[in-house]
Amino acid sequence: MSAGVRGRRQWPLPRLADPTAPLLEVEDLSVRFRMREGSVKAVDGVSFRLDDGEALGIAGESGCGKTTTALSLVRLLPPNGRIRSGSVKLFGIDLVPKTEKQLGRYRWREIAIVFQGAMNALNPVQRIGDQIGEPIEVRLGQPREAARKRAGELLDLVGIPKQRASAYPHELSGGMRQRAMIAMALACDPAIVIGDEPTTALDVMVQAQILQLLERLRRELGLSLMLITHDLSVIAETCDKVMVMYAGKVAEEGPVNRVFTAPRHPYTKKLLSAFPNIHADRRTLDVIPGSLPDLRNPPPGCRFAPRCPAAMAVCREVVPPEVRFADGVRVACHLYPTPDATPNLDLALAGQVPALDGEVAR
């Protein structure tokens, strides 16, 4: 992979940065939402690491906590959301105890976000050139001329003809708008760009174009990417690592070509087989019966147990520990109590291994 972001930075590292620390290290992050009916632990003990120039995909169904995880890195949470515990270390600097004011140094300048639905994130009455230049002026304190110039460069970078800087968002097509959003995210030369469902609202061809663009930017700029999506194909195409989340916890995490070709966690396996694959022979789709657990009152033990065809008695009582394998994959599942476990997942899912009780609890 590329030399990484630190070698190519235009702006100096934050003062307190530790140049030897990993780019991003999240440890045991927990986020709670206070609801009328109680407190919901949307993210519960999530840990992961992002290195320079790496692309991490966070996958999972809607409501699994992936968006909350990413947004909480820069504390973009609604008023009833709070980081309850854990650390988020960027260049070794823990962002969790920082005040809102202090976070300003990091938001957009180190970690930027590309949201889904560009029309919602773009100001409809401001020209896109100005919108892209704004963070440069505001956050970097650059004079307007310099910001304009840089905005032009960014437009070029993302494949929008420079003349369109004077266009309003509604004058651009969906794909163009998404590119504009990416340009905006790159404005302050961040170390990490988080894409929250960046291609979901787009046509498939445009999606391919945008992913191609992201890949090129990663190479040329040494960017690190975090892609949040329920669309596994996006992750398969662009990411090095994938983290599969379920009900606020990490189910499986590791290199994409390990996790997607040889999934260990039953949920990962089911998720993959539920994906309509045009290149596969089978023309059937798998399903995962049941629905997400109530996070006000999560089930004891493994949260996936109620829906897991391979669930055993211990799964319903004890939270599975995280186990790290030699090939770099982390799994939290009782089928893998030690790093040398090699159960037959297919048989387990079919409920055919003698020790399993195979019934879906209700």
Place this chain on the structure above:
Amino acid sequence: MTERPHDETAPDTRHAPNGEHADHGAVPHDPDDHEAAARAAALHAAAHDPALPSPPPHPAHEHAPGTTVSAVAADAPEILRLTALEVHFPVRGGITDSLRRRPKGVVRAVDGIDLSIRKGEILALVGESGSGKTTTGRVVVKLTKQTGGTVIFDGEDVSTLWGTGRLRPYRRRVQLIFQDPYETLNPKHTIGDFVEEPLLVAGRGLSKAERRKRVIDALEAAGLRPAADYAARYPHELSGGQRQRVVIAGALVMDPELVVADEPVSMLDLRRERGLTYLFITHDLAIAWVLADRIAVMYLGKIMEIGPAERVIRAPRNPYTQALVSVSPSPDPPSEGEDAQRTILVGETPDAAHIPTGCRFHPRCPLAFDRCKVEEPPLFDVGEGQQAACWLAKEG
């Protein structure tokens, strides 16, 4: 076949500027949207209430993996035929244009298509935004009036039904499953009201009890049990997936013969049992691949290719189809060099008011040559029931 996987909360429908509906992602991404955050958290509060009775066992519509969908009998009668169908919308200009009595242009959403569907078949109409697929669907269910061409349903010309009194009977037989389960249900009506409405307007002299029974049956068939409970609920009490099923129940309660499904995020496997015919509109080739018998690919108002799913996906003869198939998402990580096999087209689909001359795809086609720029190719037969509109396919 197993029941379709189900998007409970986040329909991934794409957004299209002309007439197609925007995605209503259920998990919001605006961090300041408290309502949405509450909804997201409320999604966690799916019913896992031990006090409720356990649901019936998972219906066993099992298909052994690897088997294909059974094809429709070759001699099945034709249930729908569209001939030279056109839907052109005038683009009205501003005052100056009105004064000069000149319309600014014409949006040729559907620009002359021929389509036929046999009884019991599932035909997927695939296309990106601006392809005209949604408009075609709307014409079939008579929400939009065609400006040219004919529609023949079950042997009868139904091109103009307004004001003939035959519109209502037609609507009983042809139904639409709408795209957005959040918007399709009137927030002031209960689920029961929604499913009952077609029965009420049909005025077929069904008694209240009979209607009630039909409503319950439809809800149960859509997988919503206990149906009586659901019937009393309001839409906001249901999740996205549940609403989608309600929409399906509402479309099927009349026992239609032809169902048009617009970007459905789930499709229950009722069709085989009920002998229904489906026209299924989607932007996702992969879904079409999984569900359809035949696939028609549309681009800028024309059909570029049509044929059995296996042929269109595995051996596409139109470069547009080829490109679409090559970029169709797959969860298999690309191996080395696989990138070269993806044909990522440049630019985006031009808008339907400015359709290129000749073959409308030629500006973006990697294989375009001279003839493509001036002459629009018709659909050529390339064997095994497949047709492609491309000069390269002319030789068969």
Place this chain on the structure above:
Amino acid sequence: MSLQATELTVEPPAAPTRRTRDALGRYLSRTDGVIGLAVLVLFGILALIPTLLVGPLQNVTTATGTPLQPPSLAFPFGTDELGRDLLNLTVHGARISMTIGLMATLITVFLGAVMGIVSGFAGGVLDAFLMRVSDFFLVLPTVVLALILAPVLLDLIGPDAELFGIRSTLIVVVVVIGLTSWATTARIIRSQVLSIKERMFVDRARVVGSGSGWIMRRHILPNVVNLIVAQAVLTFAAAVFTETTLAFIGLGDPSAPSWGQILNAAQSAGAPGLGAWWYIVPPAACVVLVVLAFTLVGNALDEVLNPKAGGRR
């Protein structure tokens, strides 16, 4: 694009709501709704049985008090310049004001809603035509219209007609208010209708064969009810004020003084200059209270009628 991999075997969420009983329960649980309703009930009683409460309406001949006396035990609201008991007048005024207000509101809201819904839903030529008609009524000055219509209507209905306890001149007042207010309501409702008719559930109703009338009644109307209620509240308040204005120009019924008329009389008697606050405060306070009560009820109804109840406050 991928499908969400969860299948829904669907367990229904919480117990189903029992509609009518629950709606009442929910309404009654709202403090504002209950207070508003209580106040309206109180004034309703005053309006229905004034004589029982304070005796017949006093006039010049039956006035027993000394003119312009501040409140006392005998006369809790003081007296007016004719020596009439202001409590008596205020209570009787309730009937007039409320009746006029309600009748005018009913006409306005009914006309406005029907026009708004039909015009908005039909669109095209009918919409354009109806909107031109409403424009005409929008610009009509109330007073001018009143002056023009008064003799015409009085001729029509005769000087002694009576409707719900109010006499000819006041009937004219009601008609005038109705004619000048409906257009605003119509426009507001029409705008909402324009956006509702584009929604997918209306399309769906069409697809299953529902006709225009059905759609207007069952789909459009329920979705504008909130707006109609809001309009009704505003119209009522405006009606009471308009009625006062018309009383100023002589379109009042001296034998049936409304609160507005009492205020008018206070003005003419020079009450403000004389410091006769007791003449002004009661009728004014009553107007304010009734309007407030309507607003509270309107708010509470809005929450209750909207099935999304249970959302955040």
